Amino acid sequence: MDTQPSQHPVVVIGGGPAGLTAAYELQNLTSADGGAFVPKVFEASDMVGGIARTETSNGYRFDIGGHRFFTKVPEVEAMWHEVMGDDFITVPRLSRIYYRGKFYSYPLRLFNALENIGPYEAVRIMLSYAKWQVRPYKAEDTFEEWVINRFGGRLYMHFFRSYTEKVWGIPPDQIRADWAAQRIKNLSLAKAVWNAISGANDTASLIEEFQYPRLGPGQMWERTRDLVCERGGTVAMNHAVTRVIWSDNHVTGIETSTTDGAGLTEIQPVGQAGVINSMALRELIHAFDPPPPAEVVAAADRLKYRDFLIVTLVLNRADPFPDNWIYIHAQEVKVGRIQNFRAWSSDMLPDEDTASIGMEYFCQEGDALWDMSDDALRDLASRELEQLGLASGDEVIDAAIIRQPKAYPVYDTEYREALAVVQDWLQSLENFQSVGRNGLHRYNNQDHSMLSAIYAARNLAGESHDVWNVNVERSYHEEFEVTKSDKKGTPQKAA
Known part of the structure; x- marks a missing residue:
């Protein structure tokens, strides 16, 4: 029976x-x-x-923050392919950093970086890096200490401090090193330079291509x-x-x-x-x-949590830039990152003669940015897109705003x-x-x-x-510890 x-x-x-x-x-x-x-x-x-959902507005699909599908975990890889099948596409990664009016390739491209930052500042960065390799922070309790030990104080000042504070809303010396160890694992200035020269890259956060659901x-x-x-x-x-x-x-x-x-x-x-x-x-x-x-x-x-909102702008012309996303380190604008959704998948847009651009803002629920009206947010995003030289505000023909509470746990x-x-x-x-x-x-x-x-x-x-x-x-954590047996040093101010 x-x-x-x-x-x-x-x-x-x-x-x-x-x-x-x-x-x-x-x-x-x-x-x-x-x-x-x-x-x-x-x-x-x-x-x-x-936060990994895909929203839709007037036929345009857009994400709440970019989600690359890349993993070294076989169980996860297997599930992605079981579920998505042929709708899993391979996407080339293209991303840059906007800083002081210039675009820096990310991952680092040596000649691009040297041309943008100039030989004098490049020497200062290398001297600062050498200084912190000789006399690093003994303890790495904060994000600031973790980054300075791997990149030097000068590069930290240029490319980490301002953007990190924009994302989290608190100074980097109030953020635990745990966050850096999870999000920037296996990376240092020496490795970044070597990758830029050799083309090698084994750092998960800097992969050259990734997979992505078609929609x-x-x-x-x-x-x-x-x-x-x-x-x-x-x-x-x-x-x-x-x-x-x-x-x-x-x-x-x-x-x-x-x-x-x-x-x-x-x-x-x-x-x-x-x-x-x-x-x-x-x-x-x-x-x-x-x-x-x-x-x-x-x-x-x-x-505590960090909240997030995205203003997706539809433009009446095709893509103003080819990147999947651009990190905006500039302090003169509030936007933190900008996505181009066609660069993720062309099927995210119903009209090939238009563009869908996601302007991402980091904020706290109830603050002035969060409480702005949708019309005011559209105006702000359009104005900042033009201020950055990426597109004219007059080209914006539609917008959709999504507010996402508790997007990121705060360290x-x-x-x-x-x-x-x-x-x-x-x-x-x-x-x-x-x-x-x-x-x-x-x-x-x-x-x-x-x-x-x-x-x-x-x-x-x-x-x-x-x-x-x-x-x-x-x-994994032991890989990044600075111990008395291999390096000596006392805390110093970033330089």
């Missing part, structure tokens, strides 16, 4: 890359009793993909959602998780409330398999009922201590795991957010993975 395999529902909070990856992976696994995992995904918004990264997550549902899972849109009910170190239920205006509230039971979470930790801790210990709540409140001076308190308490829950960028409060790339979710799913199938240590392995 045939019997149906047992089913183990798993609640997944969030329909971004981490949440949907967890759901997808769960359906590839078998439980210890030979049963099947059934993911039930709850997403607060009306779109999947989180933007949101296509990846829209298709993943559809596959999860076709295989028996559910993805409930416009369902915010408002309460996480727990007792005796187990989550027993979650409360969801609809966000589409109906205001319907429902309690979802949680079984032994439990919950995989990807919502932001600060809001998560406040959702627990009863509340966690006071010190955990206080620690969660110390976790300020107190985040690590606060995160440790929250992490310790969450790990005391026996059927609860947290994954992804906001679920771990870690500025991971998309692939590492996905890997944390894959590991969480496999933990339910009997494996044992520490999702909190994805992309922060001990051996």
Whole structure:
């Protein structure tokens, strides 16, 4: 007599890359009793993909920040190709830095850099680099110290300080070195110069080409959602998780409330398999009922986020520049990065005689920039595009504005201590795991957010993975330590 395999529902909070990856992976696994995992995904918004979604306006598709698909993680690579198939295209990378009225190739091109910066300043940069190689900071606690030890004070002043402060809204000496170690791994001035001369490049952040869904990264997550549902899972849109009910170190239920205006509230039971979470930790801790210990709540409140908005301008002529994106280091404008969406995929635009340009602004929810009207933001973006010499403001024929709260977890001076308190308490829950960028409060790339979710799913199938240590392995950090045995030095001011 045939019997149906047992089913183990798993609640997944969030329909971004981490949440949907967890759901997808769960359906590839078998439980210890030979049963099947059934993911039930709850997403607060009306779109999947989180910050990796693709928005649409009048036929133009655009991303909330650029998302290259490049990884050295085989599980992630396999999933991308399984889901996207022939709609995964290869895109050449072209990006530059705009600084002091000139464009610098990025990755570095030696003669371009020397021509722009001039021989006198180039000598000063090399002397500063030599100085900090001889007498580096012993400790690398801050972003500023980490960068100066690898690039020297002069290059830090030119190409790191102003842009970093624009992105994060705080001085670089108030940002932990952890962020630099994750985002600029394996790179130093010596290696950058060698790459520029030799053409070699093994630094992940400076790859020369990458893969990309034909219709933007949101296509990846829209298709993943559809596959999860076709295989028996559910993805409930416009369902915010408002309460996480727990007792005796187990989550027993979650409360969801609809966000589409109906205001319907429902309690979802949680079984032994439990919950995989990807919502932001600060809001998560406040959702627990009863509340966690006071010190955990206080620690969660110390976790901070950087918000983001994008003004996508449609121009009445084809692309004003060929780059995928340009980093804007100039302080005379507010824009931080500019994307050209056709350079990612021509299928992102419905009209080949127009251009779609994404003007990206880093801000805080509630500040003057965030609270500007859409018309004022369109005017600002059009004016700055012209001020940078990229296009005339008169060529703008349409615009779409998206505001994205909690885009980036902030690595300020107190985040690590606060995160440790929250992490310790969450790990005391026996059927609860947290994954992804906001679920771990870690500025991971998309692939590492996905890997944390894959590991969480496999933990339910009997494996044992520490999702909190994805992309922060001990051996990786040791690669960048400056120790007494190999270098001597005392802290100095940048020069």
